[in-house]
Amino acid sequence: MELDTINESSTPVVKLASNVTDSVTSAEILLLKLLNTTTPAEHSELLSHINQNKSKALTTLAELKTAASGVDRNLQDEILPDIDSLDLAITQMFELTGKIEKHQHSFIDLSIQAKSISDELTQLRDEVLPLLANILLQVEEDNVISVINETNASISSGMLVIEQLVNTRNISELKSNQEHFVDWQNMHSNLLPKLIFSSNEDYFKNFVSELSLLTLSILDAVEGDTGLLAIQNERLALAEQSRIDTLELEKKIREAETATQGLLDTAFRINTNLSVSLGKDAVDQNRNNVMIGIIILSMILILSIWISRFLKTSIRQLMKELNDLSQGYLNRVQATNKTDEFGELNRYMVMVVNNLRQTVLNIDDSSRFVEKSVSSVVESSQSTLEIVQQQKSEIDLVSAALVEMSATANEVATHTEKTHREVLSAAEPRKRRPSLCTSKLSKH
Numbered sequence: 509m510e511l512d513t514i515n516e517s518s519t520p521v522v523k524l525a526s527n528v529t530d531s532v533t534s535a536e537i538l539l540l541k542l543l544n545t546t547t548p549a550e551h552s553e554l555l556s557h558i559n560q561n562k563s564k565a566l567t568t569l570a571e572l573k574t575a576a577s578g579v580d581r582n583l584q585d586e587i588l589p590d591i592d593s594l595d596l597a598i599t600q601m602f603e604l605t606g607k608i609e610k611h612q613h614s615f616i617d618l619s620i621q622a623k624s625i626s627d628e629l630t631q632l633r634d635e636v637l638p639l640l641a642n643i644l645l646q647v648e649e650d651n652v653i654s655v656i657n658e659t660n661a662s663i664s665s666g667m668l669v670i671e672q673l674v675n676t677r678n679i680s681e682l683k684s685n686q687e688h689f690v691d692w693q694n695m696h697s698n699l700l701p702k703l704i705f706s707s708n709e710d711y712f713k714n715f716v717s718e719l720s721l722l723t724l725s726i727l728d729a730v731e732g733d734t735g736l737l738a739i740q741n742e743r744l745a746l747a748e749q750s751r752i753d754t755l756e757l758e759k760k761i762r763e764a765e766t767a768t769q770g771l772l773d774t775a776f777r778i779n780t781n782l783s784v785s786l787g788k789d790a791v792d793q794n795r796n797n798v799m800i801g802i803i804i805l806s807m808i809l810i811l812s813i814w815i816s817r818f819l820k821t822s823i824r825q826l827m828k829e830l831n832d833l834s835q836g837y838l839n840r841v842q843a844t845n846k847t848d849e850f851g852e853l854n855r856y857m858v859m860v861v862n863n864l865r866q867t868v869l870n871i872d873d874s875s876r877f878v879e880k881s882v883s884s885v886v887e888s889s890q891s892t893l894e895i896v897q898q899q900k901s902e903i904d905l906v907s908a909a910l911v912e913m914s915a916t917a918n919e920v921a922t923h924t925e926k927t928h929r930e931v932l933s934a935a936e937p938r939k940r941r942p943s944l945c946t947s948k949l950s951k952h
Contacts, residue, residue: 594771632726674684
């Protein structure tokens with residue numbers, strides 16, 4: 509039961525809670541990256557990742573709720589408070605994330621506008637400085653040159669204040685720089701009448717007119733409804749609000765992590781308790797198994813002793829019957845009523861004894877028949893012997909006749925050979941005579 513609770517209830521909760529923690533951590537990392545974006549493309553790309561992570565976190569949270577609703581009742585009572593806290597923290601976390609996303613989007617747009625105004629101011633400055641340099645080349649009066657130099661220094665000081673406005677990082681700094689800009693504006697406004705009345709030359713009046721237009725353009729770029737000050741105020745206010753929301757978001761993230769950690773701690777604690785209980789049950793079960801094993805071994809030992817004695821008795825009886833059978837005592841093998849293997853062996857042995865009896869009776873009958881047959885064979889053999897002796901006498905007579913005929917044939921052969929020799933002896937002198945005549949003729 510405890511193992512099923514761990515596998516089917518606690519373990520899925522731990523796994524899903526860990527996944528939620530991963531999603532929360534990823535959301536924090538992605539949001540920090542989002543706050544450092546400077547272009548709409550970067551913002552859109554990270555926003556896509558944030559939305560994917562948000563969808564994953566909410567899906568995992570829904571699965572966690574479903575898993576928690578189906579767990580053991582005791583486990584459910586312990587983890588539901590943590591799950592409710594986690595649900596609330598994640599809901600608030602993603603609400604703040606949505607606000608920060610919108611603030612950052614507006615912040616990027618305002619930063620782009622501020623950069624555009626800064627570029628415009630830089631261009632205006634680049635138009636003012638050559639204008640002042642050219643008029644200095646044309647003016648000869650010292651008092652006019654002095655006023656032009658004061659104007660040049662004032663414009664340079666104003667551009668420095670404007671640059672500080674562009675690079676402002678917070679609201680308090682912006683207010684301080686705005687005060688500096690107002691001071692410069694007042695000082696520069698006081699300087700303009702002096703510049704205007706310092707010379708009556710037409711070229712100088714044209715210079716003053718162009719410089720006034722450029723100065724008004726600079727002031728309008730800074731103070732207009734869509735000027736640098738308005739944009740910086742709105743941009744830095746958004747940054748401050750994003751900072752506050754980020755701090756609140758970090759707080760909600762910590763709350764979500766705390767709820768998740770509490771959920772994990774609860775699940776691990778329950779797992780530990782279940783494991784301890786499972787270990788105790790396993791020890792008890794092992795003890796019971798050992799006792800059952802001892803009982804079974806004892807029964808097996810008793811049964812083995814009984815079987816061995818039964819086998820010894822049966823084997824001894826079987827050996828005695830086999831010994832009687834080997835000595836020819838066929839009547840000592842008695843049938844038994846046992847139905848086990850030894851009973852079957854006894855029945856087979858009785859069948860063997862009966863078959864041996866029948867075989868012996870058959871052999872006795874056959875021996876008597878053979879005895880009669882042998883007597884008949886003896887009589888037939890004596891008759892055959894007499895016939896053979898008679899045939900032998902006749903064969904002896906034939907042999908004697910053949911011997912006589914053989915002697916006669918030998919005599920005829922001896923006589924024939926003798927006659928042949930005599931004929932040859934008589935013919936030899938005749939052959940020699942012609943030879944002698946031939947030799948004499950050859951001599952003559």
